[in-house]
Amino acid sequence: MLPKPPPRESGLGFLLIPPFRVQGTSVAGEQTCVMVPELDICFDMGNCPRASLASKFLAISHGHMDHIGGLAYWCSQRNFQGMGPGTIVCSTAIAPAIETMLKGYRDLEGQKMPYELIALDPEQSIEIKNNTHLRIFDLEHTSPASGYCIVEKRSKLREDLVGLPQEKLRELKDRGEQITRTLEVPLVSYLSDTAPGASMLREDVRKSQIVIAECTFVEPDHGDRARIGKHLHLSHIIEWLPVLQCQKLVLIHLSRRSNIAQARKQLRQAVKPELAEKVEFLMDFRANRARYEQQVAEAEKLEHARAT
Ligand SMILES: [Zn+2]
Ligand SMILES: [Zn+2]
Numbered sequence: 001m002l003p004k005p006p007p008r009e010s011g012l013g014f015l016l017i018p019p020f021r022v023q024g025t026s027v028a029g030e031q032t033c034v035m036v037p038e039l040d041i042c043f044d045m046g047n048c049p050r051a052s053l054a055s056k057f058l059a060i061s062h063g064h065m066d067h068i069g070g071l072a073y074w075c076s077q078r079n080f081q082g083m084g085p086g087t088i089v090c091s092t093a094i095a096p097a098i099e100t101m102l103k104g105y106r107d108l109e110g111q112k113m114p115y116e117l118i119a120l121d122p123e124q125s126i127e128i129k130n131n132t133h134l135r136i137f138d139l140e141h142t143s144p145a146s147g148y149c150i151v152e153k154r155s156k157l158r159e160d161l162v163g164l165p166q167e168k169l170r171e172l173k174d175r176g177e178q179i180t181r182t183l184e185v186p187l188v189s190y191l192s193d194t195a196p197g198a199s200m201l202r203e204d205v206r207k208s209q210i211v212i213a214e215c216t217f218v219e220p221d222h223g224d225r226a227r228i229g230k231h232l233h234l235s236h237i238i239e240w241l242p243v244l245q246c247q248k249l250v251l252i253h254l255s256r257r258s259n260i261a262q263a264r265k266q267l268r269q270a271v272k273p274e275l276a277e278k279v280e281f282l283m284d285f286r287a288n289r290a291r292y293e294q295q296v297a298e299a300e301k302l303e304h305a306r307a308t
Contacts, residue, residue, distance in 0.1 A: 001299070002296060002299050002300065002303070003016050003018070003292070003295050003296055003299055004016070004021060004037075006021075006023065006292065007023055007049075007050075007051040009049055009050050009051050011025060011049075012024055012025055012049055012051060013025060013026070013281075013282035013283045013284070013285065013288060014288055014292065015248070015250060015280050015282065015288055015291070015292075016291075016292055016295055017209075017210055017247065017248045017250075017280075019038060020036050020038050020039070020187070020188065020209075020210060021035075021036065021037050021038060022034065022035075022036055022188075022210065022212065022250050022282065023035050023037070023051065023282075024042075024043075024049065024051075024052070024252075024282065025046075025047065025049060025282075025283070026046075026252035026253050026254075026282055026283060027066075027253070027254070027255070027256055027283065028066070028214075028216045028231075028253045028254060028255040028256070029066050029255065029256075030046070030066055030256065031046030031047040031066050031069065031070070032044045032046045032066055032067050032192065032252060032253055033045050033046050033047060033048070033049055033052055033070065034190070034212055034252060034282065035051060035052055035054075035055055036150075036188055036210075037051075037054065037055070039128065039129065039132065039150055039187070039188065040055055040056045040057055040128060040129065041055055041056075041057045041058070041059060041128060041134065041150070042055035042057070042058045042059070043058075043059050043061065043148065043190045043192065043212070044059075044060060044061050044067040044068070044192060045058055045060065045067070045068060045069070045070040045071045045074050046065070046066045046067050046068065046069050046070055047069060047070040048070030048071075048073045048074045048077060052070075052074060053074065053077055053078055053081060053083060054083075055086070056086065056087060056128075057086070057087050057089060057128050057134065058071075058074065058086055058087065058088050058089065059089045059090070059134060059136075059148050059190070060088060060089070060090040060094070060098070060146075061139070061145055061146055061147065061148075061190070061192035061193065062094065062139075062141055062143050062144060062145035062146065062192065062193060063094050063097060063098075063143055063144070064143060064193065067192060067193070068098075071088070071098070071101070071102070072101065072102055072105040072113070074086060075088075075102065075113050075114070075115040076105070076109075076113050078115075079113060079114055084114075085114035085115050085116055086115055086116070087115070087116045087117075087118060088115055088116065088117045088118070089118045089120060089126065089134060089136070089148075090117070090118075090119060090120070090146070091119065091120060091121070091122070091136060091138075091144060091146045092119040092120065092121050093144040093146075094144055095117060095119035098117065099117065102115065120136045121136075122136060122137055122138045122146075123135065123136070123137060124136060125151075128150070131152055131153045131154070132150060132151070132152050132153075132187070133150070133151050133152075133153060134148055134149075134150050135148065135149045135150075135151060135204065136148055137149070137199060137202065138199065139191060139192070139193070139194035139195075139197075139199050140194055140195045140197050140199075140230060141193045141194050141195065141230045141231075142193075142229065142230050145192065145193055145194060147189065147190055147191045147192065147194065147199050147205070148189065148190045149186055149188070149189045149190075149202070149204040149205060149208060150186070150187045150188045150189075151184050151185060151186045151187065151204060152184075152185045152187055153182050153183070153184055153185075154182070154183045154184075154185060155180045155181075155182060155183075156180060156181055156182075156183045157169075157179060157180055157181075158178070158179055158180060158181050159181070161179055184204070186204045186205070186207045186208040186209070187208060187209050187210070188208055188209065188210045188211075188212065189204065189205040189208040189210070189211045189212065189213075189246075190212045190213075191205070191211070191212070191213040191214060191232075192214055192252075192253065193214055193216075193230070193231060193253065194214065194230065194231070194232060195227075195230040195231070195232075196232060196236040196239075196240075200236075200240050201243065206243055206244055206245055206246075207245050207246075208245075208246055209246060209247050209248075210246060210247065210248050210249075210250060211244060211246045211248075211249045211250070212250045212252060212282075213232065213237070213249065213250070213251060213252070214231060214232050214251070214252055214253035215232050215233070215234055215236075215237050215251040215252070215253065215254060215263075216229065216231035216232060216233070216253050216254065216255050216258075217231060217232075217233040217234065217255065217258065218233070218234045218254065218255075218258040218259065218262060218263045218266070219258070219262075220235075220266075223235065231253075234263055234266055234267070237249070237251065237267075237279070238266075238267065238270045238271055241271050241275045241278065241279070242271070242275065244278070246278065247278070248278055248279075248280055249278050249279050249280070250280050250281075250282055251263075251279060251280070251281050251282065252282045252283070254281070254283065260281050260283070260284045260287075263281070264276075264279075264281075267279055
């Protein structure tokens, strides 16, 4: 099967990391909105790209305008387009302020703007798809902030029962014994604005197939800015990479002045090639376009080989 194409909407970054697409827009201080269509989820709503309307779930990281400015519009547009109420997920720390903001819009518009809001305490989770859960955890930033991890829960036969005949297993089950165990497979983690810290070393984050993380500053002399704004600097990413088990680390939230080519160069100088190759930049349009075209060409070759 050929890979699904990028959204037609202009200005959106796009990466295909099978079986997921990661797409959206993210510039520090301006807007961040990152979607994973296969999981029906969008992280943050700095503006409201058209493609984001399709997400049923919206996980908000924190209340800074570049992450929340498009929230009311998203709720309203989903309703206007007849898509049903969206589900906003956020921490209990910011839920009351979100309710107040949305109430303000309802009063201004004089009409209902349906949405569902789910407020979670740190480490709580909700099911967003069959056996797929969205977990929230704390980040450290200049305002209360949260990260997220999407985990798939797979049911596996208990290790000590592997190899037993079916009838024996049925017998145990009929006796009321738990014959399966739940295996947690972390799929996607999202670390938006944050200072470096414990969240980066969490097991679910380290083991995620895809990690999406902020990297606001790149220039070597911008370390102080990162520290004051409680953001990640490329130097933190370089330290972090060796402990990450992900297939891809997708960097977002670079400041407009940061140079992606420069960032790639610094990465290549600082870490082993196989680690540098794990890193992608959501907003590197040219490199991502070339990467996608190559993925399509490879898929076409495979299809052709299968057909002949
Ligand atoms: Zn931000
Ligand atoms: Zn922020």
